[in-house]
Amino acid sequence: MDNYIHRGNWYEYWFDNNYLKLYHHRNLKDADEQVQLIINIIKPEKHHSILDLACGEGRHCLLFHKKGYQIKGIDLSATLIRSGKVKHPDLDIGVGDMRHIKGKHDIILSLFTSFGYFDKDRDNISVIFSISRALHPGGWFWIDFLNPEYLKSNLVPDNDLILADGTKVNEKRFFENNSIVKVITFHGQGSNKKYQERVKLYTKKDLEKMLLRAGIHSIDAFGDYKGEEWSSCSPRTIIYGRKTCE
Numbered sequence: 001m002d003n004y005i006h007r008g009n010w011y012e013y014w015f016d017n018n019y020l021k022l023y024h025h026r027n028l029k030d031a032d033e034q035v036q037l038i039i040n041i042i043k044p045e046k047h048h049s050i051l052d053l054a055c056g057e058g059r060h061c062l063l064f065h066k067k068g069y070q071i072k073g074i075d076l077s078a079t080l081i082r083s084g085k086v087k088h089p090d091l092d093i094g095v096g097d098m099r100h101i102k103g104k105h106d107i108i109l110s111l112f113t114s115f116g117y118f119d120k121d122r123d124n125i126s127v128i129f130s131i132s133r134a135l136h137p138g139g140w141f142w143i144d145f146l147n148p149e150y151l152k153s154n155l156v157p158d159n160d161l162i163l164a165d166g167t168k169v170n171e172k173r174f175f176e177n178n179s180i181v182k183v184i185t186f187h188g189q190g191s192n193k194k195y196q197e198r199v200k201l202y203t204k205k206d207l208e209k210m211l212l213r214a215g216i217h218s219i220d221a222f223g224d225y226k227g228e229e230w231s232s233c234s235p236r237t238i239i240y241g242r243k244t245c246e
């Protein structure tokens with residue numbers, strides 16, 4: 001029997017221990033390249049307040065923290081925050097919602113496709129406004145998002161995998177209502193657990209427009225974590241910009 005784990009919003013259910021199991025390769029080694037890129041480009045000062053929005057377990061936070069930067073992380077998933085805290089008790093991470101960011105920051109990061117989760121565009125745009133309000137004038141915003149064009153030409157519609165603990169997983173991907181949908185089924189004994197990921201397919205231009213509306217001017221874009229120039233074939237859309245000084 002197949003059970004959809006969630007009846008409500010997918011993003012309130014999917015980011016649990018099964019997410020950690022499936023994305024175990026999204027680890028510190030994977031995060032390190034982007035952290036290095038951010039440091040090289042933005043050149044944060046040690047006294048700057050950095051916020052990792054939707055930080056998950058805090059893998060990027062840990063790398064910044066180890067280098068002596070003041071970084072905080074917030075995430076909606078109590079499970080991921082708890083897990084990050086158990087592994088690294090000195091990390092400044094906590095449960096929080098990207099729609100209601102507290103305090104003011106010099107730099108806000110949105111890493112590894114942590115945006116575009118709401119069906120309505122206006123709800124996603126409201127996240128950008130929330131980010132803008134939480135930035136000091138002249139503050140930096142860095143977003144690492146998917147590239148819809150790359151996805152459309154590289155989509156793997158269906159694949160099976162076996163996780164390190166032997167769990168069998170099936171992933172199905174398709175496009176629906178200008179979103180990429182991934183249905184993930186964890187095969188268990190007697191019953192299966194089914195989750196969904198659903199992310200809006202915002203293009204580089206869409207993101208830049210949203211940022212501008214919220215008073216954040218895009219400076220440049222990269223196409224991957226090595227800092228390659230962005231093109232329509234790039235695997236990622238990484239944009240960074242600054243909040244205009246009022």
Ligand SMILES: C[S@@+](CC[C@H](N)C(=O)[O-])C[C@H]1O[C@@H](n2cnc3c(N)ncnc32)[C@H](O)[C@@H]1O
Binds near residue numbers: 055058059076111113
């Ligand atoms: C793809 S994961 C990326 C996590 C982390 N940035 C990383 O690179 O490991 C997306 C994260 O967004 C979080 N999230 C989803 N909706 C959120 C919201 N409204 N506010 C804050 N975090 C949210 C999820 O719990 C999840 O940890």
